[in-house]
Amino acid sequence: MSDPYWNHNVHYQPLILDLIPDGCKRALDVGCGDGLLVRKLAARIPVVTGADRSAEMIGLAQAESRHLHNVTFVEADYLDDAHGLLSEGRYDLVIAVSVVHHADFGRALEGLARLLTPGGRMIVVGLGKNRSAVDWIAGGVAQVVSRIVRRPHGGKRGPHGMPAMDPIMSWGQTAREARAILTGCRWRRLLLRRYLLVWDKPWHLPSERSLRQEGSRR
Numbered sequence: 001m002s003d004p005y006w007n008h009n010v011h012y013q014p015l016i017l018d019l020i021p022d023g024c025k026r027a028l029d030v031g032c033g034d035g036l037l038v039r040k041l042a043a044r045i046p047v048v049t050g051a052d053r054s055a056e057m058i059g060l061a062q063a064e065s066r067h068l069h070n071v072t073f074v075e076a077d078y079l080d081d082a083h084g085l086l087s088e089g090r091y092d093l094v095i096a097v098s099v100v101h102h103a104d105f106g107r108a109l110e111g112l113a114r115l116l117t118p119g120g121r122m123i124v125v126g127l128g129k130n131r132s133a134v135d136w137i138a139g140g141v142a143q144v145v146s147r148i149v150r151r152p153h154g155g156k157r158g159p160h161g162m163p164a165m166d167p168i169m170s171w172g173q174t175a176r177e178a179r180a181i182l183t184g185c186r187w188r189r190l191l192l193r194r195y196l197l198v199w200d201k202p203w204h205l206p207s208e209r210s211l212r213q214e215g216s217r218r
């Protein structure tokens with residue numbers, strides 16, 4: 001079935017679907033907007049949750065997904081889940097598309113990591129701020145390519161009122177911080193104004209106690 005609209009986020013949804021880990025049983029799409037990606041995930045994953053802090057987006061996502069029985073939408077802020085609507089350590093796959101770029105990056109990545117089950121996968125598709133000459137050139141190329149890629153999809157626009165904000169960190173900063181925070185993550189810049197960050201949470205994270213013991217032995 002063809003997509004109801006096209007934008008850079010929708011363009012990279014097939015890439016995300018290709019990265020679903022084998023045996024994935026529970027997935028969470030954080031900042032799910034109208035739930036378009038959640039509906040695609042639901043065709044491959046037994047249980048899928050979409051979370052968004054916008055009541056309007058959750059209402060829209062629910063209305064568009066009534067026919068699906070393995071999907072739930074919750075109005076929740078992943079940075080401040082005051083009502084405990086998201087289950088920490090329970091998802092095999094946590095996805096955030098165009099969501100973390102306006103938050104404190106460290107807090108955002110740590111918040112997403114906490115939601116993952118050990119061995120689970122985090123996929124972030126995000127954007128950065130242009131700062132270097134390379135950034136501006138890549139941005140120009142993206143604009144041209146985007147016009148060409150967009151053409152077959154006509155002028156179909158995304159849902160009215162989908163909240164969007166500008167990035168606060170540059171592309172380079174994003175790559176550096178991601179690598180510092182998530183050991184072993186893969187970060188790469190994509191052609192159309194997005195980067196891809198993939199991280200597999202280790203099965204065994206060193207406990208604070210063993211880290212302290214390790215420190216005192218040195």
Ligand SMILES: C[S@@+](CC[C@H](N)C(=O)[O-])C[C@H]1O[C@@H](n2cnc3c(N)ncnc32)[C@H](O)[C@@H]1O
Binds near residue numbers: 030051162
């Ligand atoms: C630019 S839209 C992207 C929506 C969707 N991921 C997509 O690819 O089309 C960003 C979405 O993230 C949501 N969002 C932003 N910060 C959030 C937070 N802290 N917790 C939950 N949702 C958030 C916004 O309400 C908005 O629906």
